Amino acid sequence: MFRLIFKNLWNRRRAYAWLFIELIVVSALACAILDGGLISIHDANLPLGYDSDRLLIIEAGSIPEGAVTFDASAANSVSNVENQLRFVEKVKQMPGVVMVSELEQDGMLNCESTSMNSFYSGTEADSGANGILTTLFIPGTNYFETYGIKSVPGSPSPEELSARSYARKEFVITRSVAELFWPGENAVGKEFINPRDSTVRYPVVGVVEDVRQKSHIRTNCLAFTTWRSGIEPADYFQVLVRLDDTIDPETFAAAFSNDDARRLRTGNFYVKSLTPYADLIANVENSAGATAERNMSIALAVFFLINLILGISSSFFLQTRRRIREMGVHLSFGATRRHITAMLMGEGLVMAAIAFIIGDILFLQWALKFGLSTGNFMNGICNPADTWASHFGQHFAILSGIVFILVIICVLIGTWLPARSLSRISPVEALRNE
Amino acid sequence: MLTLNDINKIYRTKTIETCALNNVNLHVEKGEFLSIMGPSGCGKSTLLNIMGLLDRPTSGTVTVNGEDVTGLGDRELARFRNRTFGFVFQSFQLINTLSVLDNVTLPLLYRSNPGNIEQLAREALEKVGLSHRMTHKPTQLSGGQAQRVAIARAIVGNPAIILADEPCGNLDSRMGSEIMELLHELNTSDGRTIVMVTHNESQAKETDRIVHFFDGQQVTL
Incomplete structure (x- = not known):
């Protein structure tokens, strides 16, 4: 069967030339288009290094001076610091809370602002x-x-x-x-x-x-x-809360009542908001445009793959329609539907594999010149203990492997549809086809 | 060897019903060379297709070597076609993109233990006198040569029955005679059972028995 597949492809090389060229171009383009989406998904799934699933943030605000409930006696700096500490302590006493930490302004991991510094190490190699x-x-x-x-x-x-x-x-x-x-x-x-x-x-x-x-x-x-x-005097502060493993921050936030808010009120400090850390991360990603960018990359990749399936399917369908009589001959001499499907899909598979290798080599030339997707990587900041995505060889190999699998799956689906319909034709009907 | 019992074949469309075969009963003995004759559209080819399990009858049974094959599934039918029958078509039905040798090896590709495929195909081509044309494409052959290749393909798997649908229909009389000679040789020296559909009365007369058809029915002349 393998020999027949190769012979069929070789003998039909002119008829399949356009499809083959299409597959080469598609393979190279698939590598280029899927690279961004792949790295985007990769970056989003890297470990954060801390357990965001059990965390939430309580924002504490200060009642403005002049408000009815404003406590003037707590407005001095000593009381302010004491009340911050008492507020944090009250949060710590809440059921389900394991640990709390008051955060520095913009000291929250995954906050919107970013601070960067440059240093030397002082070593000769630096x-x-x-x-x-x-x-x-x-x-x-x-x-x-x-x-x-x-x-x-x-x-x-x-x-x-x-x-x-x-x-x-x-x-x-x-x-x-x-x-x-x-x-x-x-x-x-x-x-x-x-x-x-x-x-x-x-x-x-x-x-x-x-x-x-x-x-x-x-x-x-x-x-x-x-x-x-x-702790220093402040009008506003954030408290990081770690919950018990059995408590979901979403549930905790949803169950937080007005009574809880009243109990936490200390001096002029009150609970302004309560946000599960996962929501906070999602908000920051959204406002940075990362979610939209990732969704766009994935949507583009999916759109491209669907088009690939449709393109391959229709090209292959046109080719196989010309071979109905040939399939009739195969069926007359003992081929089953499965043989016909396997032969046609095998042809698609071999052609796609060869085309992919050529397309991948073409993409490699492009990648060597212009580089692979770096994803969301802050310029000027190295990452020595980084993953495969930062190492060209590994990045290229993994990208090629994933794109190869996706292209092969698309080609299999694309060829299966016409192969299946062709294999269902009766031998007599097929032999009569001109 | 091959028995058809009460075979009916009706083609139906939404509005028309065409009876291609009407209550056909036929028995083919082992080693027999049988020819089926009749005017165009009388159901000869339909009968041959049903005999060769390429088509299913609307009703009736087909028995091959005592086994009723009418109700078999597609895979079993394909196995039967592969092992028991060899087909020779009027228009040769060779695959033009494959070489002569590859065309002949075709039936062996669908066997689990075919042996040395290429060797068997060479032997079959030698038998039909075309061993020197193995690497040629069908389009490079004359009609007679192409039909010889088709016969080599039909016999390569050593089937018991050869079904030939107007094997000389597309050939001139000289080439037709060569093909008939070859079929007779296969029948006499190899003992193969041959069922041939033909319009040519003189060719039919050379065979052991003639069955006449008219309007889907077997008739006695």
Whole structure:
């Protein structure tokens, strides 16, 4: 059967030339079009590095001065800080709450704003400044444990990192940052160097496992730092809440009642909003246009694949319609419907496989010149501990493998439809066909 | 060897009903060379198609070597066609994109243990005197040669019965005679059963028995 398939293809090479060229072009285009969608899906599914499924954010606002319920006695800075602490403590006492942490303004992971700094490592091998994302936290607030961020071996534990007193510009960094600046070494105790002033050093006090600052951005080179020693007076603050494993944040938020809100009210602070972390991530992705971009990539890929199926199917249908009499001969001499279907689909499969190899080689030339999709990757920030998507060879191989499977599936569907209809014709009817 | 009992074949459209075969009973003995004659449209080819299991009768039974094959499924019918019958068509029905050798190997491709396919095909081509044309395409052959290739394809799987539908219909008289000679040789030396549909009375007279058809019915002249 295999020999017959190859002979049929070779002997019909002129008739199949256009279909073959179409398959080559489609294969190359499929690689180019699906690359963006694939990387987009890949980036969205990378681990965040913290357990967002169990987290929610409580926003606390302050009653404005002059309002009926405004408590003037709680308006001073000492009371303000005390009430923040009491508010956080009350949240901690709520049923189902395991741990809480008050967050720095814009210190929330996956917040909309992004801060970036450039440093040298100070080693001889370091030829230029590397950019890393930075985020702020408040010491003494169980920040790392509440997020569920884990430290790497050789580094202080998350509890120790949250609880310690920080001098100005001390950093806790992710594993990727450590790998980028001091590959293979324990980064605890090392110092970043300010690229503008080499006398300014920033000590690294801890290394934690990789955390992504944005769910839609692949970069996990992130450093945590603080500008202050503890809670300071504020009119507005956010509390990160970790719930018990058995409680879903959506359910918790839905069950949050006016009574709960009244109980949490402390001084002039009240519950302004309560948002499951997953919703927050979705909102940030939406406002950054990442969801729309991803959906567009996927829609484009699906549209392209459906068109591929229809194109292959109709091209193949036209070709096979010319071979009805031939199928009648096969049926007369003992071929079953299955043989006919297998032969025609086999022809499509072999042609698609050869066309894909050529199309893939053409795409490789393009990719070598213009590069593969980088996805949502912050410019200027390296990611040494990154996945296959950042390594050209692996990226190309995986993309080719996935596109090959998709093209083959499309071709199988595209050829199965005409092959099936052709195999159902009776031998006599087929032999009479001119 | 091959028995048809009360065979009826009716073609139906929404408005018209055409009776192609009407209560046909026929028995073909092993080693017999039978010819079926009759005017165009009398149902000869329909009968041959039903004999060769290419078509199903509307009613009646077809028995091959004592086995009723009327109710068999498509796969079993395909197996029967492959093992028991060899077809020779008026218009040769060779696949033009394949070589002569590949055309002859065709029936063997659908067998589970066909043996040395190429060797068997070469032997069949040698038998019909076309071993020197194996690599040619059917379009490069004369009509007589093409029909010889079709006969080689019909006998390559060593079937018990050869069904020939006007095998000389598209050939001039000299080539027709060559084909008839070949069929007779297959019948006498190989002992193959041959059923041939023909318009040619002289060719029919060379066979063991003639069955006449008129308007879908067997008639006695």
